[in-house]
Amino acid sequence: MAPRIALAPDPHGPGGRLRPLDDAGTPLGPPEPVPDLAAAVAAREAAEHPRWVWAAADSGYAPLLPRLPDRLARCHDLRLVEALLLAHEGRFGAPRSLGAGWARLHGLPVPADLPEPGSAEADDGQDTLFAPDRLQLPPGTDPLAAVVAVHAEQQRRLAAIADPAARARFRLLTAAESAGALAAAEMADDGLPWSVDVHDRLLTELLGPRPTVPGTQPRLLAELAVELQRALGGRPFNPDSHSQVLRAFADAGIPLASTRSWELKTIDHPAARLLVRYKELSRIHVAHGWAWQDAWARGGRFRPEYVVGGVVSGRWASRGGGALQIPRILRRAVVADPGWLLVVADAAQLEPRVLAALSQDAGLARTAAGGDLYEALAATAFQGDRDKAKLGLLGAMYGQTSGDIGPLLAILRTRYPAAMGYVEAAARTGEDGGVVASRLGRPCPPASADFLDLTEAPETAGDAGGRSARARGRFTRNFVIQASAADWALALLAALRRRLAELPVATAADRPHLVFFQHDEVMVHTPANLADAVAAAVEAAADEARRLVFGDTPVRFPLSTAVVECYADAK
DNA sequence: TAGGTGGGCGCC
DNA sequence: AAAGGGCGCCCACCTA
Numbered sequence: 001m002a003p004r005i006a007l008a009p010d011p012h013g014p015g016g017r018l019r020p021l022d023d024a025g026t027p028l029g030p031p032e033p034v035p036d037l038a039a040a041v042a043a044r045e046a047a048e049h050p051r052w053v054w055a056a057a058d059s060g061y062a063p064l065l066p067r068l069p070d071r072l073a074r075c076h077d078l079r080l081v082e083a084l085l086l087a088h089e090g091r092f093g094a095p096r097s098l099g100a101g102w103a104r105l106h107g108l109p110v111p112a113d114l115p116e117p118g119s120a121e122a123d124d125g126q127d128t129l130f131a132p133d134r135l136q137l138p139p140g141t142d143p144l145a146a147v148v149a150v151h152a153e154q155q156r157r158l159a160a161i162a163d164p165a166a167r168a169r170f171r172l173l174t175a176a177e178s179a180g181a182l183a184a185a186e187m188a189d190d191g192l193p194w195s196v197d198v199h200d201r202l203l204t205e206l207l208g209p210r211p212t213v214p215g216t217q218p219r220l221l222a223e224l225a226v227e228l229q230r231a232l233g234g235r236p237f238n239p240d241s242h243s244q245v246l247r248a249f250a251d252a253g254i255p256l257a258s259t260r261s262w263e264l265k266t267i268d269h270p271a272a273r274l275l276v277r278y279k280e281l282s283r284i285h286v287a288h289g290w291a292w293q294d295a296w297a298r299g300g301r302f303r304p305e306y307v308v309g310g311v312v313s314g315r316w317a318s319r320g321g322g323a324l325q326i327p328r329i330l331r332r333a334v335v336a337d338p339g340w341l342l343v344v345a346d347a348a349q350l351e352p353r354v355l356a357a358l359s360q361d362a363g364l365a366r367t368a369a370g371g372d373l374y375e376a377l378a379a380t381a382f383q384g385d386r387d388k389a390k391l392g393l394l395g396a397m398y399g400q401t402s403g404d405i406g407p408l409l410a411i412l413r414t415r416y417p418a419a420m421g422y423v424e425a426a427a428r429t430g431e432d433g434g435v436v437a438s439r440l441g442r443p444c445p446p447a448s449a450d451f452l453d454l455t456e457a458p459e460t461a462g463d464a465g466g467r468s469a470r471a472r473g474r475f476t477r478n479f480v481i482q483a484s485a486a487d488w489a490l491a492l493l494a495a496l497r498r499r500l501a502e503l504p505v506a507t508a509a510d511r512p513h514l515v516f517f518q519h520d521e522v523m524v525h526t527p528a529n530l531a532d533a534v535a536a537a538v539e540a541a542a543d544e545a546r547r548l549v550f551g552d553t554p555v556r557f558p559l560s561t562a563v564v565e566c567y568a569d570a571k
Numbered sequence: 572t573a574g575g576t577g578g579g580c581g582c583c
Numbered sequence: 584a585a586a587g588g589g590c591g592c593c594c595a596c597c598t599a
Contacts, residue, residue: 238595240593240594240595241594241595241596242577242578242579242594242595243595243596258578258579259578259579260578260579260580261579261580279579279580280580282593282594283579283580283581283592283593284581286593286594287580287581287591287592287593288581310590311589311590312589313588313589313590315589315590316590317589317590317591318590318591319591320591320592321591321592322581322582322591323582323591324583324590324591325580325581325582325583325590325591326581326582327581327582328581328582350583351583351588394587394588395587397587397588398587398588399587399588400586400587401585401586401587402584402585402586467586470586471586474587474588475588475589477588478587478588479588479589481588482583482588482589485583518582518583519582519583519589519590520583521583
């Protein structure tokens with residue numbers, strides 16, 4: 001067990017205080033004031049690799065990063081762990097700041113969490129000005145004392161989980177979530193290598209030259225709009241307005257139910273094809289065009305802000321820049337530095353494999369023992385029709401009932417009763433208003449009014465209740481899989497981060513580092529001579545994650561790994 | 572004018 | 584008969 005050290009920065013200036021703790025969180029000595037927190041942290045990190053206990057890595061780590069010679073190995077993020085514990089204790093969504101934990105400990109009124117920076121409510125005044133750390137502590141409270149006390153309380157609550165196996169898994173989850181917070185801060189600091197030149201060329205090819213007047217449409221987009229108007233009779237209309245588009249098509253004798261691309265693609269008319277193209281290009285322009293480049297990708301690095309645990313399933317969210325929605329076509333712009341390479345690894349067919357491991361379905365586990373899972377599934381149960389196999393299994397995991405999927409589900413139910421029973425049990429729990437959890441114990445939110453869809457056409461209360469219950473069932477059905485996949489991915493990320501830190505390098509500047517993480521995919525930017533070692537580290541981390549999360553399972557989680565100069569060349 | 576909502580689509 | 588899970592972002596549009 002690594003030693004633990006609580007830390008709190010001074011509110012002003014570079015100093016702070018440290019306090020060593022035992023595993024239960026009991027202080028092993030008095031607080032130690034240090035004049036230079038970054039220097040003190042660096043020294044203690046080198047000497048003893050402690051687990052740093054702090055209020056929140058997102059605010060605590062970023063200011064230290066530029067001054068640390070090496071990355072921190074591990075931490076305990078009180079805010080993230082508090083959120084996990086509260087959910088586990090049936091108090092999903094309760095305030096999770098250090099101040100909230102402190103208040104609950106002392107029977108004080110619990111302060112609401114501050115709105116996330118960048119959110120709509122965040123610009124409401126000066127609160128954040130006086131609480132940049134978002135701790136929400138009562139005035140006069142000693143932050144280090146609060147860190148020590150709330151940590152001890154969290155350790156007590158973790159130890160109170162009765163089932164030893166469940167306790168071990170949940171502790172793993174808190175450690176992985178905390179490690180993720182370190183990785184997220186580091187990735188924001190390093191940035192994703194982004195070639196502004198390549199991006200410019202791509203945009204110019206697709207849209208025409210960058211408009212000299214900001215806010216005007218690039219030439220090719222404007223021409224496309226005119227062509228579209230001409231194809232519908234020549235009257236001008238705004239292609240971005242759904243109602244105007246619907247009217248223009250109707251006037252030309254083409255009734256549309258919506259302007260969705262998939263509907264347009266079924267219509268054999270030049271205007272439909274032009275509109276689809278316009279939408280594709282327009283989206284790139286508005287969401288990932290020159291304005292985006294100016295805001296997010298200056299200086300050869302795209303620096304998104306990741307929100308660890310930002311999705312209820314444990315997936316990460318991002319804030320600004322759309323880091324997790326980079327269009328495939330723009331991957332051409334992600335280019336390694338000269339002499340460096342990108343190691344891109346994504347888990348192949350992660351979610352069905354997770355289902356196989358969760359349900360311990362022997363048959364499905366055999367199809368997930370390696371190679372192409374859908375191919376194996378098709379050979380076993382669908383006369384070699386891979387598309388059907390994939391459609392059926394995805395439908396089972398998402399709760400799909402429409403289309404021609406019924407017969408496929410019936411086959412799966414016969415062939416893989418344990419796996420289908422698993423998702424159907426999760427769905428029933430949800431329909432009955434219950435709560436499910438991931439493999440490591442991350443609970444889903446409780447049933448609430450959110451799931452009552454009151455916008456539907458008038459109907460009896462019973463119908464609304466049934467609709468809402470089924471929606472809840474689809475959610476819990478998918479949650480067990482999506483959230484357990486997130487458990488695995490988080491464990492992989494933590495293991496990989498540790499393994500990268502163990503690679504021998506001459507200087508810290510030569511160390512391979514994570515630059516991207518997207519649900520089931522990781523990317524490492526590495527000096528070319530270490531690329532093979534990095535690829536091996538990713539493989540090892542994936543296998544470590546499998547063992548940690550699922551224990552003894554025949555299911556394998558193969559990675560598709562590519563070593564490339566450019567992201568677009570991976571797979 | 573600002574904020575909220577819904578359509579639509581990018582990613583997994 | 585049928586209503587496929589999770590997000591972020593931008594637009595038009597409506598309302599206060």
